[in-house]
Amino acid sequence: MFYIGIDLGGTTIKVGLVDENYTIVQTAVGPTLPERGAEAVLKDTADLCFEVLNKQGISVEDIDSIGIGSPGMAIPKEGIIKHANNLKFDNVDVRGILNKHIDLPVYVDNDANVAGLGEVICGAAKGKNSAIVVTLGTGVGGAIILDGKIFGGAFFGAGEIGHTTIRFGDGRQCSCGRTGCWEQYASANALISDAKEASEKFPHTKMIAIANGIENINAKIVFDAIEAGDETAQDVLNQYLKYVAHGVTNLINVLQPEIVVIGGGVSAQKEKLTDPIKTFVQEEMYGGLKLDTEITYATLGNDAGIIGAAFLAKYL
Ligand SMILES: [Zn+2]
Numbered sequence: 028m029f030y031i032g033i034d035l036g037g038t039t040i041k042v043g044l045v046d047e048n049y050t051i052v053q054t055a056v057g058p059t060l061p062e063r064g065a066e067a068v069l070k071d072t073a074d075l076c077f078e079v080l081n082k083q084g085i086s087v088e089d090i091d092s093i094g095i096g097s098p099g100m101a102i103p104k105e106g107i108i109k110h111a112n113n114l115k116f117d118n119v120d121v122r123g124i125l126n127k128h129i130d131l132p133v134y135v136d137n138d139a140n141v142a143g144l145g146e147v148i149c150g151a152a153k154g155k156n157s158a159i160v161v162t163l164g165t166g167v168g169g170a171i172i173l174d175g176k177i178f179g180g181a182f183f184g185a186g187e188i189g190h191t192t193i194r195f196g197d198g199r200q201c202s203c204g205r206t207g208c209w210e211q212y213a214s215a216n217a218l219i220s221d222a223k224e225a226s227e228k229f230p231h232t233k234m235i236a237i238a239n240g241i242e243n244i245n246a247k248i249v250f251d252a253i254e255a256g257d258e259t260a261q262d263v264l265n266q267y268l269k270y271v272a273h274g275v276t277n278l279i280n281v282l283q284p285e286i287v288v289i290g291g292g293v294s295a296q297k298e299k300l301t302d303p304i305k306t307f308v309q310e311e312m313y314g315g316l317k318l319d320t321e322i323t324y325a326t327l328g329n330d331a332g333i334i335g336a337a338f339l340a341k342y343l
Contacts, residue, residue, distance in 0.1 A: 029085060031076055031131070032337030033095040034138065037061060037113030040072050043333035044079040049149040051333055053079040065119040073128035092132040094339030095121060096141035096332045100183050104343055106133040109183060134339045138332055140177045140186060143170020144342055145335030146288050150327040157284040160325065161188065161275065163218075163291035166202075167210035171282065176342050189214070193273050209277075212270035215246045215293050218263070222249050225263045232259035246293045265303070272307030279320050280313060290325030297324050 029052075034041040037059060044053040055078035057071050076093065080086060095101075099111030106122025108114070122133035136144075143160030152158040156175055162168035167189030171178040179185050189210030190203045198207020211217055226232050226241045234252040238244040252260035275287055289301060301324050309318045327334065 028091050029083070029089050030091050030337035030340075031079065031093040032141075032333040032335070032339075033072060033076075033093065034332045034336065035059070035068075035072065035095050035097045035114065036138070037098060040068070040075060041333065042072065042075040042079055043330075043337065044083055045334055045337040049334055049338075051330055053082045054333075055079050055082070059114065061113070061115045065114075065116055065121075066124060068114070069119075069121060069124040070128060073125055076129055087129060087131060090131055092134065092340040093125065093129070094141065094336035095133065095135045096138035096336040097121075097135055098138055101135040101137055102183055103134050103136045103177070103179065103339065106135050108135055132340060134343060136177060136179070136336070136339055137170075137183075137186070139168035140170045140179065141335035141339060142168075142290065142327075142331040143172060143186075143288075143335065144177055144339065145327050145331035145333070146170075146290065146325055147172050147175070148334060148338055148342075150331060150334075151288045151323050151325050152286045155285045157282070158286045158288060159188070159278050159282065159284050160288045160290055161271075161278075162325075163213060163215050163271070163289065163293050165216050166214050167274070168291075169278075172284075173282070188274065188278060191274065191277060193270065193277070209270070209274040213267070213274055215291055217270070218246050218249060218267045218293070219244060221267060222246075222260065222263050225259050229259045233257040234260050247295075250296050250299060268300070268303045269307050272304045272311065275304060275322065276308050276311040279308065279318075284320055286321040286323065288323055288325050290331070294324040300324060 030045045032043045042055045043051040055075040098113045100109040108116045108119045146152045158172040160170040169186045169188035171186050190208045192207040194207035199211035201208035222244050238248045249260050305322050
């Protein structure tokens with residue numbers, strides 16, 4: 028039996044054929060072009076599904092189900108996308124439209140949620156019953172897995188951990204309308220802007236030379252400069268990881284999961300990222316108690332979304 032996992036993004040539709048060992052065996056990719064409307068986008072999505080079937084030499088009968096990760100909010104069991112800005116989708120019956128072209132059960136969930144599920148199924152949180160997967164990217168995304176299932180909330184919008192605040196009153200402005208949101212301090216974008224700001228203030232920093240100009244500084248440059256012994260970069264990273272740890276501690280205080288997985292491009296830094304976070308979280312633990320929650324980095328990278336989506340039907 029095979030499973031189809033789809034990453035339905037605002038720019039690209041990625042379809043993956045996944046086998047029972049959680050391996051992506053075939054992929055097909057196409058442009059989303061959301062301005063065409065849902066019918067056209069989902070017709071192309073169905074075509075991409077047939078493309079992976081043809082590549083593998085199998086048919087619809089060999090597929091268990093289709094799972095889709097999409098931006099925004101979805102009703103997983105009904106296969107409906109309630110709202111997705113990037114796709115220009117509002118209350119779209121994804122299952123109904125896809126079923127005009129391909130006759131398979133279809134489930135949909137938020138993209139961060141299915142990526143988190145992927146890490147629980149066969150990645151860093153494999154075998155864990157409760158996990159929070161924190162994605163440090165443009166913003167801070169989150170997936171909350173409780174009792175082995177995605178916790179979507181009563182109205183399908185849970186897990187927006189990036190929009191919990193870590194500073195009240197004079198915090199940084201967030202796109203959500205609040206100020207002081209965690210993602211304004213803990214996203215990869217925040218690390219980059221903090222590093223650029225520090226480079227302007229301390230122009231002797233090696234970050235500028237390594238990046239070949241302040242404007243080229245990215246998250247990896249910060250780690251590279253630290254390797255080269257740069258103190259400004261070290262200060263920037265320490266402050267950043269304290270912000271990350273502050274929010275992680277909040278999550279642990281609320282949910283006390285078995286594991287917190289840190290994902291996003293910056294997770295490629297592995298222990299250089301997670302070791303200081305563990306230290307800072309331990310310092311903030313309730314009443315000085317020992318930190319029991321494991322903190323680690325994501326291992327599936329970009330495959331997490333496809334794999335998690337593919338097996339969504341089994342974890343609803
Ligand atoms: Zn916010």
